[in-house]
Amino acid sequence: MLRLLCALLYLSSFFGICAERATISGFGNIGAVHSNSDIYRFRTDISRENDNFEDSIDFNAISSLGLQTDIVLHPDFDFVGQVIYRGQKHITLDDTLSLAFLRYKPTPSWEVRVGRTLLDLYLLTEYRDIGFAYPWSKVPTEIYGLLPYRSLDGADFTYFISKGALDYRVKLFTGESTSNIALDNENVELTIDDVIGLSVELSQFDWTLSLKHTQAKTKNNISTMASIIAGLQQIPAQIWPDKTQFINDFSLVNKTAYFSSAGLKYDIGAFTFLTELAHLRSDSSVVSAVKSGYISSTYNFDKGQVFYTYAIAKSKTSEFNDAVNIQRFLPNQVEEIILAVNESFRVFSPNQQTYSIGMRYDLKDNIAIKVQLDHSNINAQGGALWSYQGMNTLAPKESFSTFFISVSFTF
Structure with a gap:
């Protein structure tokens, strides 16, 4: 798929010579994060490494810079490309390329896109990395932090229709995606393919409702x-008769994962209400069934906004039920393996809640300053969304506060 993306970039540059119109725009966020926890460190999602445990202020966690180009190749065709730097330690085309697609739109009612698009999992998918588009210093991690995938290499079909005051938007998409997962001592790669999803959005002037469902197969362990x-x-079948079934359930190879979400944005007078609910489950026992959501209210005044948000993520971690019996026969040989199994069960198992208050003020039409204070309560072994140095099975329960300050801009 990377070859296809490179081909699209080449074709766009070639056609750009005779393009009818080409525009370049950009966006960014300069921010700092401070937490009074000595145990957990903030990250926007589980793909992000965070080794700033010795630094009291993190200038990298929510800072970003993006550039986008839109090239009109023909009245019915255009190319969109976007690169984003989000503090990646290794800057490559594949890691920074967020969008690279050709779009065919023969009528206002439907369009087809081929290439790299955003993986449409959430209400705020289209602008989750554009900080200027929302009041918070960062999107709620309880919803947006557990799945590391942002882009999809494939194709989608979108149909638009308006009936009276109601607008409908239906999208079908398919493809594959690869992302890293940052563990305690390494950054590992996980690919999903056979992705197929449906997104339905209904909107009027003052509200938007979204319903989305996606399923995909994890390609590798x-x-x-x-x-x-x-x-x-290596454990003998005589000691562990259920070994084959356990390993099959434990493995991620060719296991289907399912993700559903519902979101609502509603404007009433000077207030904006925003909420999302999500559910993740998988045929692999490693991926816990996770339920998460948030509700946010924002008061809009003149050039400013004041907001309050409550977010929660709950999961039920799988258990190694045969561990005690196996250790009885092989106490020394399997201790390390059993610990590793239990560690794996907690990679996708957050259990936390967060209360947030904050304010945004628009200094100019394209520059906003934001401050936000989060208070998080994390259950023991429930800090999957955070960076933690050590074994997750030993991670303690903790309540602490995190302060964010940022400047978001567009150009």
Whole structure:
């Protein structure tokens, strides 16, 4: 798929010579994060490494810079490309390229896009990385932090229709995606393919309702799991009769994951209400069933906004039910493997809630300053959304505050 994306970039530059119109725009966020926790460090999603445990202020976590080009190749065709720097340690085309697609739109009612698009999982998918588009210093991580995938390499079909005052938008999409997952001591890659999704949005002047469902197959085991499975296979079947079934359930290879979300944005007078609910589950026991959501109210005045948000993520972690019996026969040989299995069960198992208050003030039409204070309550072993140094099975319960200050801009 990367070859296809490179081909699209080449074609766009070639056609750009005779393009009817080309525009370049950009956006960014300069921010700082401070937490009074010595245990957990903030990250926007589980793909982000955070090794700033010795620094009291993190200038990298919510800072970003993006550039976008829109090239009209023909009245019915255009090309869109977007690159975003979000503090990646290794800057490559694949890591920074957020959008690279050709769009065919013969009528106002429908369009087809081929290439790299945004993976449409959430209400705020189209502008989750554009801080100027929302009042908070960052989108609620309880919803947006657990899945590391942002882009989809494939194609989508969107149909638009208006009936009276109601606008309908229906999108079908398919493709594949690859992202990293940042663990305690390494950054591992996980690919999903056979992605197929449906997004339905209804809107009027003062409200938008979105319903989305996506399913995909995880293509590979992350490297740590592959070594764990190899160790589990060495346990004699006489000691562990359910070994084959456990390993099959534990593996991520060719396991289907399902993600559904519902979102609502509603404007009434000077107030804006925004809420999203999401549910993640998988055929693999490693991916817990996770329910998450948030509700946010914003008071709009002159050039400013004041907001309050409550967010929660709950999961039920799988258990290694045969561990006690196996250790009885092989107490020394399997202790490390069992610990590793339990660690794997907690990679996708957040249990936390966050209360947020904050304010945004627009200095200019394209520049806004934001401040936000979060108070988070994390259950023991429930900090999957945070960076934590050590074993997640030993991660303690903690309540702490995190302060954000940022300047968002467009150009």
